[in-house]
Amino acid sequence: xxxxxxxxxxxxxxxxxxxxxxxxxxxxxxxxxxxxxxxxxxxxxxxxxxxxxxxxxxxxxxxxxxxxxxxxxxxxxxxxxxxxxxxxxxxxxxxxxxxxxxxxxxxxxxxxxxxxxxxxxxxxxxxxxxxxxxxxxxxxxxxxxxxxxxxxxxxxxxxxxxxxxxxxxxxxxxxxxxxxx
Numbered sequence: 001x002x003x004x005x006x007x008x009x010x011x012x013x014x015x016x017x018x019x020x021x022x023x024x025x026x027x028x029x030x031x032x033x034x035x036x037x038x039x040x041x042x043x044x045x046x047x048x049x050x051x052x053x054x055x056x057x058x059x060x061x062x063x064x065x066x067x068x069x070x071x072x073x074x075x076x077x078x079x080x081x082x083x084x085x086x087x088x089x090x091x092x093x094x095x096x097x098x099x100x101x102x103x104x105x106x107x108x109x110x111x112x113x114x115x116x117x118x119x120x121x122x123x124x125x126x127x128x129x130x131x132x133x134x135x136x137x138x139x140x141x142x143x144x145x146x147x148x149x150x151x152x153x154x155x156x157x158x159x160x161x162x163x164x165x166x167x168x169x170x171x172x173x174x175x176x177x178x179x180x181x
Contacts, residue, residue, distance in 0.1 A: 074098075076148065076174040085165030088119075089150040095178030097123060097144035102175045108132035110154025110168020118172065121147040144179060 076091045083089075101120065108116035118130040123144045130137065139145075154168025 072177070073100075073175050074178055076176070077172060078150075079171050080169045081152075081171070082167065082169050083152045083154065084167050085155060087152040089152065089170070091148040091150065091174070093145070093148060093176070093178065095180045097146060097179040097181075098148060098176035099144050099179045100141045100175075100177045101139045101143075101145060101148075103130055103134050103137040104173040104175055105171065106130060106132055106134045106173075107171040108152065108154075108168065109170075110152075111156050111166040113152075113154055113168055115153040116168070116170065117151045118174070119147075119149040119151055120145050121149070145176070148174065148176075 074094050078089075081089070103118065106118055108114075110116075113132060116132050118134075120128045120130070120139075122128070123146050128139075150170055150172060152168055152170045154166045155163045156166050157163050
């Protein structure tokens, strides 16, 4: 198509678009009430003003309340998970990080089970160890964990001979919100 015809076609398309926008704006314009309609509306408003006056004061203007969706909480749990000796159980975190971590319950049973722990590796490299017997413990919401590892320990400790493994169990429930970045 020659350049002169392209200019003409583009001009026609632009004119049609402008006419379409103008027609749409004209059709969607607010209509003005007639004088008779205004008088009837004022009379009805004055009649209802006494009964609706208190209710109008209680109405909340739109846009005042903002509802934010909550992050879905994830759950890591295990009930009476058996192990022998020493064991590390890394927990799979959905997303890249875990935020708003709450230890709902953590129990360990076995010989020297007090040495069991939940190991939390934070994104800045810090490590927190949570002992067994912990319940309803929340970490600061702005902290992000890279890893959550359960460490089970059930050993018969000896001074002279090598320590021997004993059976033990772990029970835990951890809630968190997943975060990608």
